[in-house]
Amino acid sequence: MRDALANRNISEVYKQLRRHGVSQRQIAASTGQSQSEVSEILKGRQVMAYDVLARIADGLGIPRGYMGLAYDGATAVRVANSTSDSQAEEDESVKRRKFLSHAAAVTMGAAVFGAEESSWVPASAQTPAPGRIGMTDVQQIQAATKALRDLDYRYGGGTCRDAVVAQLSWAQQLLEATATDQVRRKLFVSLADMHSLAGWTSFDTGLLDPARGHFGKALEFAKQAEDDSLVASVLYRMGRVYLHYQEPNEALKLFQLGQIAAQESGSALTVAVLCANEAWAYGMLNKPDQVQKMVGRTKDEFARADVNDAPDWVRFFTENDLHGMIGSANDALAVFDPDRYAPIAVAETIKCNEAYGTDMQRTHVFGLSLQATNHIRAGDLQQGIKVGRTALAIGEKVKSARVADRLRPLELEAGRHRMNSDARDLSEEIRRFREV
Structure with a gap:
């Protein structure tokens, strides 16, 4: 069973259950599927969608980590024989500090919050690269990112995260190719944007550590491209992650770092977005005077912004x-x-x-x-x-x-x-x- 789960071979998982007397109806009731779906899977139909795999794991009481879907609390206990909840909380606080240090180092050019540590950053894929790339290759990345972002907006990250990660795996191999300086800079921008989307969809599906890793890489690529607005975008999104997890102090620090990049970008609309999110963080900290100050500044920056000159990522605002x-x-x-x-x-x-x-x-x-x-x-x-x-x-x-x-x-x-x-x-x- 563990081998079947590790390979995401749901057909074999269901066959094992049937051999031990679990009916198709019971499987369907547990996993939220119809009996016809269960029957098709038993006949060999593959299950690839993340949300379906997660629902099957949760419905059958299987730690998601057994299927390589996420590293959650249940997996920590059953698989890694982890330590107490207090230790887990301490680990998370360390990760937050590491990311903030990384963000500061990339944004400011120095690790102003402490020594740089980035063990959370995923290793680059070692895959063969094309010999030479042009602007058309970069435009393919941009088109894929736009299409996948539209899916995220409309239906949520669970519908497209795996596709984003797969596209990213392909796109990163272009880093080894020969290209003009103009094409390489556009490649950095495109990879930063795709990593940012991978981070956002990971966050949207409850995968905090992968989200943090992708945002860290997005920040590096955006800085390499010397795109201050994109740096601000990544910091804004990671700050939103911490707001969601009720950590307004950490979020505020990231928004303030993002504000520096936003000011450098010269985009009033980018500044407005960072101000608005600072206001939200101050609200969570119960600081109404600061909220009103940042709301006022948001309105002022928004009023003078020219949407036509604003970067693509911020035009949603x-x-x-x-x-x-x-x-x-x-x-x-x-x-x-x-x-x-x-x-x-x-x-x-x-x-x-x-x-x-x-x-x-x-x-x-x-x-x-x-x-x-x-x-x-x-x-x-x-x-x-x-x-x-x-x-x-x-x-x-x-x-x-x-x-x-x-x-x-x-x-x-x-x-x-x-x-x-x-x-x-x-x-x-x-x-x-x-x-x-």
């Missing part, structure tokens, strides 16, 4: 996203003072949620869940329940581990109103969704 970020900062403050900040969060998120389409389903879920949570905090329970159900319905279509995490505050707020059957049902539905 429209007026709609501006309202969403201001809503996020006030949502963070509403945790500490709901009476004052929840109504502001509602007003801002309504403005952004009205404009989201099917091409931004994951972001739409985030915005709707935030809006619903603050409706409830502000005393409008029924509207919060209504919006929350919409968020949950869209969330079920998105392959993103972050969706479940971002719905958690709504589950808790709805759960505070146990006497209301609709609120109780919504809280329970979100709980079941998060456990799948």
Whole structure:
């Protein structure tokens, strides 16, 4: 069985279960598949999609690490005989410090936060390279990155992460090829962007260590290309990872490093994005004066930005996203003072949620869940329940581990109103969704 899992040979896994008396119906019920799917797999159909493999592992109670999907807590106990949870937390804090040191060294040209250590950076693939490359080869990388990023925006990182990593493996072999200086610089930019996407999709599927490794490499390539805006982009995205994991202090340091690069880039829109995220971090730290200061600066930079001259990566930041970020900062403050900040969060998120389409389903879920949570905090329970159900319905279509995490505050707020059957049902539905 361990050999079958290591090879991701799900057909053999199911055959082993059948030999030990587990029925097709039981397998289907455990893995969330239909009996016809189970039957096809038993006949030899391969399972390649990450999200399906992860669901099978979780449904059967198999540590994901046995299938090489992720290194999670269960795997740490069963496979590596790891130490206590406190040690794991200490290891994570060390990794955060190492990444910050690496980011500072790349951005500033010196390890200003301590000695450079980058054991978390993945080794480069040693594969044969073409003899010579031109701009067409680089454009292929850019086209693949754009197509895969569109999938990530629309359906979540779980739909495309493996494809991003596969494309990256191919693209990195071009580093060994002969090229003009102009082509090589464009190659560095393209590899930085693809590593950044690999980091983001890894984060979106709950793979923190691979995300950190890809962002570290993205930072190096962006610096080699002397692209300050792209450096700012990578630091902004890694900062968002730490915000998600409730580490606003670390996130703020990365945003501030990114702000240096953003200023050097001369792009007002890039500066606006970093300011907006700093505001969110300050909100999580319950510093309303700093939030207002950064929100004001975000608005000023946004007002003077020329989208047509902005780098490609930052053009997503429209007026709609501006309202969403201001809503996020006030949502963070509403945790500490709901009476004052929840109504502001509602007003801002309504403005952004009205404009989201099917091409931004994951972001739409985030915005709707935030809006619903603050409706409830502000005393409008029924509207919060209504919006929350919409968020949950869209969330079920998105392959993103972050969706479940971002719905958690709504589950808790709805759960505070146990006497209301609709609120109780919504809280329970979100709980079941998060456990799948």
